[in-house]
Amino acid sequence: MIRASRGEASPGMWRREAGTVVRGAGELPEQVAGSFTIIAGHHVPRVPTEWAPHSHSLHELVWVRGGTLTSRVEDRVFTVTEGRGLWMPAGVVHGGRATAGAEFHDAFFAPDRTPFALAFEEPKAIAMTPLLESLLTHLSRTDLDAAARARAESVVFDVLQPSERQLALQLPGDPRIDAIAEALLDDPGDCRSLEEWARWLGVSDRTITRAFRHTTGLSFAQWRQVLRVHRALTLLSEGFDVTTVSETLGYAQPSSFIAAFRRVMGTTPGTFFGTADATVDVRNPVSGVQNT
CATH class of the missing domain: 2.60.120.280 (Regulatory protein AraC)
Structure with a gap:
């Protein structure tokens, strides 16, 4: 497992690695x-x-x-x-x-x-x-x-042409749920459930669900899945294997991570890094792709 750096947090980005x-x-x-x-x-x-x-x-x-x-x-x-x-x-x-x-x-x-x-x-x-x-x-x-x-x-x-599909993670920008987004950016492997996050914030899980849908167009589970794939892209490009990445991102087994990656990116991690010829609009994580 890749141990999280205890360096300074950087709002809206991943926690800084030591030596940055x-x-x-x-x-x-x-x-x-x-x-x-x-x-x-x-x-x-x-x-x-x-x-x-x-x-x-x-x-x-x-x-x-x-x-x-x-x-x-x-x-x-x-x-x-x-x-x-x-x-x-x-x-x-x-x-x-x-x-x-x-x-x-x-x-x-x-x-x-x-x-x-x-x-x-x-x-x-x-x-x-x-x-x-x-x-x-x-x-x-x-x-x-x-x-x-x-x-x-x-x-x-x-x-020079824009890609048919875009890859961007929409941040909520809603004070009711921004703390969740920042916590997950700091540690994408945080596996707390929707109910646990609700108790942590002192709000209802329905409030969190509605806020994520309204600000990002995704459910909480979909948004976290997309965020994890963003982080996975960096870790995989740095040479970490799928097993290590899946464990770091909170998946019980590599097959679950590969399935989630495929849902978002439309292909497996191995194929994605082998071809590197397709991008994806993460606003539609169910199908994995959406033309712009």
Whole structure:
């Protein structure tokens, strides 16, 4: 079993791992000072790294290799796994956390040069196809002439598309049940029943049920299941086996965890990490998928 870190809690995110480095706003590339349309780069944080809430004057696209990125945007938590990206519109306040050793990539887009159709007004999951990744890696070079850069940028705008399905955990934002959400973010393996949570808060279980339905669109059991899958994505990407992850998340046996993962993600953990080509809208955890 993975022992929970006793580090400082981070509201709306998982408890910080021991040794996490907390940084301020992410640094913008030096090229931003000049005329540009897309500037890309990457680095590898050697320790778990967290970015405090901040915003940019530019659109940002982030993606990872060999790990995960978790981002808190207002009342939603996004989990970015390999093969997926997250588009962050200019001016949107967000925080994030990358697992140790993950290859962290980002690309900044000048808002006044980004086609209107791609100027998404809210965060969007992006399908990081091999072509899109190759183009953005190409644009991270510093020796490209203006013509070569313009050609690559034009293709980026042709192939950059939001995923058909999104993966975001809606946080309640309701004082009647926020304490439950924060406790489960701190320890997703907490197995207290709905009745036990109700006694803990001194409210009726019907109040909790109605509040979760109203604020998240999910029942309490569905919301906790989705939250656990978010956490599982990070743990599995860090190399923990299914048995360890299932135990950490409070499942009696691995088969129960695999079934829950399939209900939310539409596939098993092994297939998901083997193909990494599908995302899911967690607003419909019964069927596992919902087109947007």
